[in-house]
Amino acid sequence: MKTSGLGELEAVLAVARHRSFRAAANELDVSTSALSHAVAALEARIGVRLFNRTTRSVALSEAGAQFVDSVTPALSTIREAIEQAGSFRDTPSGTLRINTSLGAAKQVMPVFVEFLRRYPEMKLDIVTEGRLVDIVVDGFDAGIRLADTVPQDMVAVPFGDRQRxxxxxxxxxxxxxxxxxxxxxxxxxxxxxxxxxxxxxxxxxxxxxxxxxxxxxxxxxxxxxxxxxxxxxxxxxxxxxxxxxxxxxxxxxxxxxxxxxxxLPPLDGLCLYYPSRRHAPAGLRALVETIREFAEVERKASKAGKADERARQPRA
CATH class of the missing domain: 3.40.190.290 (D-Maltodextrin-Binding Protein; domain 2)
Structure with missing residues (x-):
C-alpha cells in the first residue's frame, strides 16, 4: 500500500499554519503549484478533502483539522529523530526558522552574518513580526525577543546589553x-x-x-x-x-x-529561546554558541569602556 511522504505532510501542516498556499510555498521554498499538487495528491490518496478552498480563503475541513492534530506530534517526533541523527555530522547543515521582531533582527544581524560565515551549509529563515507567537505551533526552531516576554518553559540564551x-x-x-x-x-x-x-x-x-x-x-x-x-x-x-x-x-x-x-530604568536584554522539551539540532546549538561568543565580547568591551570612563573622571 502506498503511503504519503513526509513532504506531503509538511505541505499540509504549512498550509494549515498560514491558511494560504502562497505563504506556505514561500516557507517551504517550493512553487505554489507544486505545493498544491502535493496536498491534492495526499487528499486523493486518503479519500477526503483536508481544506475548504475559495478564491479568497483557505480553511481546514473538519477531517483536515483532526488530521493535523494527529499528525503534528508524530511529525515533530520524526523531525527530532532526523535532527538527532544529523547532529553527528562534523559540520551543521539545514535550515533554522527563527521568529523575532524587526528591531531585534537588526540588532542580532551581526551574529547571523558571522554564523553563516562559519557554517556555509546552514540557512537561516528569519520571520519578523511584532506579535508574539507560539514558536512550536507555528513551526519555528527558535525565537528572539526581550527576556521578559520569553515563555518560562523555554531555554533562554541572553544576548547583548540590557535595553532601555x-x-x-x-x-x-x-x-x-x-x-x-x-x-x-x-x-x-x-x-x-x-x-x-x-x-x-x-x-x-x-x-x-x-x-x-x-x-x-x-x-x-x-x-x-x-x-x-x-x-x-x-x-x-x-x-x-x-x-x-x-x-x-x-x-x-x-x-x-x-x-x-x-x-527610564534599564530592562532585560534580548534572548534567543527554544523549547526545553526538544533536542536542539546541531545548527541551533552552533547558533547558540555563536551568540554566547558575541555576548562575551560585548561584555568585555562594555567593562573596558566603563573602566576608561572612570579613569577619565577627575580625581577629588
Missing part, C-alpha cells in the same frame, strides 16, 4: 517647546504615538524611586514602525519613545536630544 527606552525630540522641536522635566509634563507636548501589533496604542512607561507612571501620549501622528517613528522625531513632529539602540546614532550626532533620563 528613552524619550527624544529634535533640536527644532525643543526650540519651540520647553523640555519636559517629569512624565506628567508630556501632556502639554505633541507625542508620536506607537500602535502595537494588537492594534492598541502603546502607553509610555516611566519609573523612579519606586514610583511608576504610564502616559497615554497624545499627538498628531500614530505609527507602527520604529524607523518611521524615528523619522518623524527627526522631522520635529513631536517626542518619541524608542529604545536607546534605535536612537544611539542620532544622539551622538545631535540630531535628537534626550529628556526624562532619570525616569
Amino acid at each position: 527606552f528613552t524619550v527624544v525630540g529634535s533640536p527644532a522641536y525643543f526650540a519651540r517647546n520647553r523640555k519636559p522635566r517629569v512624565p506628567m509634563d508630556l501632556r502639554a507636548h505633541r507625542c508620536i504615538r506607537a500602535r502595537m501589533p494588537s492594534g492598541t496604542i502603546y502607553q509610555w512607561e516611566f519609573e523612579r524611586r519606586g514610583e511608576s507612571v504610564r502616559i497615554d501620549s497624545e499627538g498628531a501622528i500614530t505609527l507602527d514602525d520604529a524607523d518611521l517613528i524615528l523619522r518623524a522625531a527627526r522631522a520635529g513632529l513631536g517626542l518619541a519613545y524608542l529604545t536607546e539602540w534605535n536612537v544611539a546614532e542620532d544622539l551622538a550626532q545631535g540630531t535628537l536630544v534626550r529628556v526624562l533620563e532619570g525616569w
Whole structure:
C-alpha cells in the first residue's frame, strides 16, 4: 500500500499554519503549484478533502483539522529523530526558522552574518513580526525577543546589553517647546504615538524611586514602525519613545536630544529561546554558541569602556 511522504505532510501542516498556499510555498521554498499538487495528491490518496478552498480563503475541513492534530506530534517526533541523527555530522547543515521582531533582527544581524560565515551549509529563515507567537505551533526552531516576554518553559540564551527606552525630540522641536522635566509634563507636548501589533496604542512607561507612571501620549501622528517613528522625531513632529539602540546614532550626532533620563530604568536584554522539551539540532546549538561568543565580547568591551570612563573622571 502506498503511503504519503513526509513532504506531503509538511505541505499540509504549512498550509494549515498560514491558511494560504502562497505563504506556505514561500516557507517551504517550493512553487505554489507544486505545493498544491502535493496536498491534492495526499487528499486523493486518503479519500477526503483536508481544506475548504475559495478564491479568497483557505480553511481546514473538519477531517483536515483532526488530521493535523494527529499528525503534528508524530511529525515533530520524526523531525527530532532526523535532527538527532544529523547532529553527528562534523559540520551543521539545514535550515533554522527563527521568529523575532524587526528591531531585534537588526540588532542580532551581526551574529547571523558571522554564523553563516562559519557554517556555509546552514540557512537561516528569519520571520519578523511584532506579535508574539507560539514558536512550536507555528513551526519555528527558535525565537528572539526581550527576556521578559520569553515563555518560562523555554531555554533562554541572553544576548547583548540590557535595553532601555528613552524619550527624544529634535533640536527644532525643543526650540519651540520647553523640555519636559517629569512624565506628567508630556501632556502639554505633541507625542508620536506607537500602535502595537494588537492594534492598541502603546502607553509610555516611566519609573523612579519606586514610583511608576504610564502616559497615554497624545499627538498628531500614530505609527507602527520604529524607523518611521524615528523619522518623524527627526522631522520635529513631536517626542518619541524608542529604545536607546534605535536612537544611539542620532544622539551622538545631535540630531535628537534626550529628556526624562532619570525616569527610564534599564530592562532585560534580548534572548534567543527554544523549547526545553526538544533536542536542539546541531545548527541551533552552533547558533547558540555563536551568540554566547558575541555576548562575551560585548561584555568585555562594555567593562573596558566603563573602566576608561572612570579613569577619565577627575580625581577629588
